[in-house]
Amino acid sequence: MVACDTTRRKYRPMDQRSPLSAPRPTAMSSGAWHLTGLRLVRTAIWMVCHFAFYFIQQVAELFAPLLLIGGVAWSALPALIATLSRSAASADPQARDVIANAAAVIPQQLVLAGHVLTPGGLIWYGVELMALAAAGATLAALAARNL
Secondary structure (H helix, E strand, C coil), rough: CCCCCCCCCCCCCCCCCCCCCCCCCCCCCCCHHHHHHHHHHHHHHHHHHHHHHHHHHHHHHHHHHHHHHHHHHHHHHHHHHHHHHHHHCCCHHHHHHHHHHHHCCHHHCCEECCCCCCCCHHHHHHHHHHHHHHHHHHHHHHHHCCC
């Protein structure tokens, strides 16, 4: 009968590698480093382009409806007040005067910092911003594909 000694264990050197470490690559040639550097630069440029296009898209999507609604409301307001003044013509003369004064207060254009804003201009700017948002979404998708 052979006796088995379980109290003595054989000495095994401990594995010095950490379990999460990856094997180190061998030395790369200078051409490989050059290609890796170019890839990193190209990726960084596309990341900046993607950010810019996406940011422009978000800003345009925020302001386009505001300008459209503001322009439509501004252009519809004089027509609404004219309708009110016609219906108030048979009513109290004092109410008719108040409505006429309110209609006279609504400006046809605003000048802000040398820029003339009109109701039609606000509507046009809203449409332009919608087109800019669509272009930004297209270019952001293209940039994302190249990342």
